[in-house]
Amino acid sequence: xxxxxxxxxxxxxxxxxxxxxxxxxxxxxxxxxxxxxxxxxxxxxxxxxxxxxxxxxxxxxxxxxxxxxxxxxxxxxxxxxxxxxxxxxxxxxxxxxxxxxxxxxxxxxxxxxxxxxxxxxxxxxxxxxxxxxxxxxxxxxxxxxxxxxxxxxxxxxxxxxxxxxxxxxxxxxxxxxxxxxxxxxxxxxxxxxxxxxxxxxxxxxxxxxxxxxxxxxxxxxxxxxxxxxxxxxxxxxxxxxxxxxxxxxxxxxxxxxxxxxxxxxxxxxxxxxxxxxxxxxxxxxxxxxxxxxxxxxxxxxxxxxxxxxxxxxxxxxxxxxxxxxxxxxxxxxxxxxxxxxxxxxxxxxxxxxxxx
Amino acid sequence: xxxxxxxxxxxxxxxxxxxxxxxxxxxxxxxxxxxxxxxxxxxxxxxxxxxxxxxxxxxxxxxxxxxxxxxxxxxxxxxxxxxxxxxxxxxxxxxxxxxxxxxxxxxxxxxxxxxxxxxxxxxxxxxxxxxxxxxxxxxxxxxxxxxxxxxxxxxxxxxxxxxxxxxxxxxxxxxxxxxxxxxxxxxxxxxxxxxxxxxxxxxxxxxxxxxxxxxxxxxxxxxxxxxxxxxxxxxxxxxxxxxxxxxxxxxxxxxxxxxxxxxxxxxxxxxxxxxxxxxxxxxxxxxxxxxxxxxxxxxxxxxxxxxxxxxxxxxxxxxxxxxxxxxxxxxxxxxxxxxxxxxxxxxxxxxxxxxx
DNA sequence: ACGGGCGGTCGAATCGATTCGGGCGGCTCG
DNA sequence: CGAGCCGCCCGAATCGATTCGACCGCCCGT
Numbered sequence: 001x002x003x004x005x006x007x008x009x010x011x012x013x014x015x016x017x018x019x020x021x022x023x024x025x026x027x028x029x030x031x032x033x034x035x036x037x038x039x040x041x042x043x044x045x046x047x048x049x050x051x052x053x054x055x056x057x058x059x060x061x062x063x064x065x066x067x068x069x070x071x072x073x074x075x076x077x078x079x080x081x082x083x084x085x086x087x088x089x090x091x092x093x094x095x096x097x098x099x100x101x102x103x104x105x106x107x108x109x110x111x112x113x114x115x116x117x118x119x120x121x122x123x124x125x126x127x128x129x130x131x132x133x134x135x136x137x138x139x140x141x142x143x144x145x146x147x148x149x150x151x152x153x154x155x156x157x158x159x160x161x162x163x164x165x166x167x168x169x170x171x172x173x174x175x176x177x178x179x180x181x182x183x184x185x186x187x188x189x190x191x192x193x194x195x196x197x198x199x200x201x202x203x204x205x206x207x208x209x210x211x212x213x214x215x216x217x218x219x220x221x222x223x224x225x226x227x228x229x230x231x232x233x234x235x236x237x238x239x240x241x242x243x244x245x246x247x248x249x250x251x252x253x254x255x256x257x258x259x260x261x262x263x264x265x266x267x268x269x270x271x272x273x274x275x276x277x278x279x280x281x282x283x284x285x286x287x288x289x290x291x292x293x294x295x296x297x298x299x300x301x302x303x304x305x306x307x308x309x310x311x312x313x314x315x316x317x318x319x320x321x322x323x324x325x326x327x328x329x330x331x332x333x334x335x336x337x338x339x340x341x342x343x344x345x346x347x348x349x350x351x352x353x354x355x356x
Numbered sequence: 357x358x359x360x361x362x363x364x365x366x367x368x369x370x371x372x373x374x375x376x377x378x379x380x381x382x383x384x385x386x387x388x389x390x391x392x393x394x395x396x397x398x399x400x401x402x403x404x405x406x407x408x409x410x411x412x413x414x415x416x417x418x419x420x421x422x423x424x425x426x427x428x429x430x431x432x433x434x435x436x437x438x439x440x441x442x443x444x445x446x447x448x449x450x451x452x453x454x455x456x457x458x459x460x461x462x463x464x465x466x467x468x469x470x471x472x473x474x475x476x477x478x479x480x481x482x483x484x485x486x487x488x489x490x491x492x493x494x495x496x497x498x499x500x501x502x503x504x505x506x507x508x509x510x511x512x513x514x515x516x517x518x519x520x521x522x523x524x525x526x527x528x529x530x531x532x533x534x535x536x537x538x539x540x541x542x543x544x545x546x547x548x549x550x551x552x553x554x555x556x557x558x559x560x561x562x563x564x565x566x567x568x569x570x571x572x573x574x575x576x577x578x579x580x581x582x583x584x585x586x587x588x589x590x591x592x593x594x595x596x597x598x599x600x601x602x603x604x605x606x607x608x609x610x611x612x613x614x615x616x617x618x619x620x621x622x623x624x625x626x627x628x629x630x631x632x633x634x635x636x637x638x639x640x641x642x643x644x645x646x647x648x649x650x651x652x653x654x655x656x657x658x659x660x661x662x663x664x665x666x667x668x669x670x671x672x673x674x675x676x677x678x679x680x681x682x683x684x685x686x687x688x689x690x691x692x693x694x695x696x697x698x699x700x701x702x703x704x705x706x707x708x709x710x711x712x
Numbered sequence: 713a714c715g716g717g718c719g720g721t722c723g724a725a726t727c728g729a730t731t732c733g734g735g736c737g738g739c740t741c742g
Numbered sequence: 743c744g745a746g747c748c749g750c751c752c753g754a755a756t757c758g759a760t761t762c763g764a765c766c767g768c769c770c771g772t
Contacts, residue, residue, distance in 0.1 A: 411728035
């Protein structure tokens with residue numbers, strides 16, 4: 001009795017065949033109530049905890065698990081509210097499947113453990129864009145695993161991509177600033193590459209950029225302000241937003257630049273970055289939006305920020321949910337198509353006409 | 357050729373037996389380089405993506421997946437930096453296993469999908485304490501799945517519990533305040549129960565409290581200030597901390613109470629709550645620590661907070677790592693024991709002698 | 713009273729890989 | 743030159759459950 005009992009043991013104990021016992025558990029198939037009850041009683045008596053999920057998934061061909069590839073360290077992904085909302089949406093979208101989420105580590109390659117190369121998943125959602133998406137897609141395609149990408153950049157026809165209007169939305173934010181009269185506008189961008197190079201954005205950095213979202217949003221800003229100086233943040237966080245903003249607003253000694261030498265508005269590529277920009281401005285003694293207008297992106301509620309941020313409200317949760325629903329459709333054998341969501345400009349109290 | 361090739365197909369294509377092909381893939385066992393290469397070549401030619409993880413895990417008896425039960429909605433867990441750090445630590449601790457993390461939904465009961473009742477996991481880590489832990493433990497014990505709890509309260513001998521000195525640590529924080537001369541101290545607590553009842557803490561609420569951590573930390577404060585008024589926050593967030601603090605510092609109309617009618621210090625049961633307390637104080641025109649001292653708990657760096665919070669630095673990541681290591685030991689058949697970590701009082705710039 | 717129909721149960725094949733014992737050559741050493 | 747040994751590969755059993763087709767009474771209609 002040391003080993004865990006198997007379905008066969010239960011069946012024997014109940015005096016039925018294994019197949020009948022199986023039917024009694026799965027509920028599908030014709031089994032008389034009396035028999036079912038006897039099987040259940042035998043199971044209880046033997047301490048049988050239900051069919052082994054491993055064996056079941058081998059036979060059924062499905063594991064009931066959906067993988068999520070975060071494309072970066074689990075840790076940093078957890079710090080990004082947008083990713084969290086997206087995860088939340090995915091969980092919601094796949095709810096009808098009753099599947100659990102398996103967090104797959106970034107596809108570094110030589111990590112020895114469970115990766116997309118070798119995980120018992122029925123489908124996978126790739127979040128975020130990076131050069132690795134391509135590689136990941138290849139593996140998944142070879143394994144024949146239905147895949148959905150979120151902001152995955154160009155994927156094949158077989159992989160639906162859920163995205164938003166990054167460029168267009170940012171352009172609308174920039175046009176809002178232009179409408180207010182701003183002429184000198186700076187940009188604080190998300191990371192450009194996997195190395196998270198931070199600092200002023202020059203042609204060289206732009207050239208080797210590998211993060212689709214960053215590029216698209218920068219293009220949107222450049223559509224209105226072609227000459228806008230940009231500074232890349234190392235991560236999408238308040239602190240890195242603050243550091244990036246200081247490069248636009250202060251001199252090397254940390255003193256605020258004279259009003260005519262600094263931008264009157266900053267477009268931040270995420271709300272966390274925008275919050276950091278506001279902190280930097282206030283730290284330098286500037287008022288927001290009096291002396292500096294700030295536009296964010298995402299539409300998250302930054303915990304602790306006491307401003308109603310002007311931002312581009314993106315439906316992160318909806319994106320995740322759409323990805324989850326696409327997964328459900330793919331698993332049902334139905335086609336799923338790419339989908340682009342639209343962000344809406346939310347005008348808060350962090351933008352106003354420039355002082356000069 | 358529409359179906360995915362199996363190991364047997366590859367073996368046939370390479371002109372070897374299935375067993376040899378298996379050895380060629382797993383690397384273990386004596387296989388000549390020539391044969392191995394031929395098998396790999398055949399695999400490449402057939403588009404074979406490696407052994408099916410389902411079959412492998414059935415045979416091997418291990419799935420390479422460790423489940424994590426968050427005991428609350430995935431969404432809210434993601435918003436708690438301590439949980440995230442803990443997850444991070446777990447990921448680190450189980451790294452030698454090369455296992456992936458499976459997020460299991462709170463054990464609500466009637467959720468139909470993958471739960472701890474039915475998930476292909478080799479081990480499980482239960483995070484957080486709630487009345488449900490008991491139920492979860494029962495299921496896992498029956499399934500014979502090695503389990504480790506974090507702040508799980510009283511578990512059996514077979515389930516190691518990783519915890520910290522909640523009561524003692526809070527007491528030390530309170531003693532620090534007493535040493536500074538504070539006599540009127542308020543407490544902002546974590547939620548008391550699954551319903552997240554918020555507002556002033558009375559005997560009734562305390563009686564039906566089900567969250568171990570909240571109670572222990574409150575006891576620690578009461579050890580020094582038996583009469584301290586307490587207000588429960590709905591969640592561990594800056595905003596709810598702010599709301600709770602307002603109940604201690606302001607009257608119904610939102611105006612600050614006169615200095616002699618309000619506490620000179622507030623003990624918050626988490627750093628997020630503490631940040632909210634500071635926001636509330638500043639909003640009411642009080643200075644920190646001049647007119648209000650604030651002590652937090654956790655020792656996270658609150659993104660955007662411009663104070664060096666006096667807090668009880670708890671090793672969240674270490675806790676997670678210890679849990680992960682306990683999992684590794686359990687899976688290796690070695691015994692793993694409960695472990696209590698110690699928090700250290702970090703004295704920042706948010707505590708000072710009271711003004712009066 | 714007899715044949716068809718049907719609900720309920722059982723046998724056996726199957727899912728795909730792993731693993732262990734055995735066997736077959738070839739090489740080495742006496 | 744022969745026996746022994748070793749390296750490499752194969753066969754077959756196994757992991758535990760699911761599922762499809764077969765089978766067997768029993769009930770009902772005529």
